[in-house]
Amino acid sequence: MLSYDEMKRNIDNIEARIQAACKRAGRDRSEVTLIAVSKTNPLEAVHTANDCGLKVFGENRVQEMCLKMDETDRELEWHLIGHLQTNKVKYIIGRTAMIHSVDSLKLAQEIEKESAAKGVITPVLIEMNVAEEESKFGVIGDAVYELVREISELKHVSLKGLMTVAPYTEDPESNRKYFRKLKDLSVDINSKNIDNVNMSVLSMGMTGDFEVAVEEGATHIRVGTGIFGARNYEV
């Protein structure tokens, strides 16, 4: 686990690069939320990041997110960014600020059911597989339009935008076309003025490519290793 000074240095570095990317793109820094992806890191690391000023955290597994939410005594915001199984939905409704990974009507309907039962409205994003990678979750191509219409009918689910996990690459420029595609898709869906649909969120960009994502319009970037250091999956 990184010390406060080490993590502060990482966060200052990421912050400077976000600001530079915003400047290049003529965007205001306030348009971009940095989500610190804390998966596999202990709660102490989350608290260190919080001491450095971060309040928004992302987890890709329900059980790990719930453990951290249960154990912390701090006011933090939690985003579920990984694949979500319908049988786990009940554990996070009313506790997560946003679910980034909706990729089926079945999942959206389960979120609707649990949200209605708890009397809350859950903000969600549709996860797109823009590069059409076989190994990835997410909706491919025009199928998104039907899913948007179906989700718009759900009263306790609020569709806020789109999310993608771009291909792993050493060359961030190679993902620019995918980020641009996600942005274009979100503008197109928004132009249809569907009730209960407001495409204001674009969740894209990770440690390796967040600057390109910010240049292409990301409103939420998800940065893990750039903040917490390399993940250790063995512990």
Ligand SMILES: *Cc1c(COP(=O)(O)O)cnc(C)c1O
């Ligand atoms: C792990 C993860 C990230 C963060 O990845 P880094 O490369 O460590 O920044 C972002 N998004 C999702 C969906 C993830 O699972």
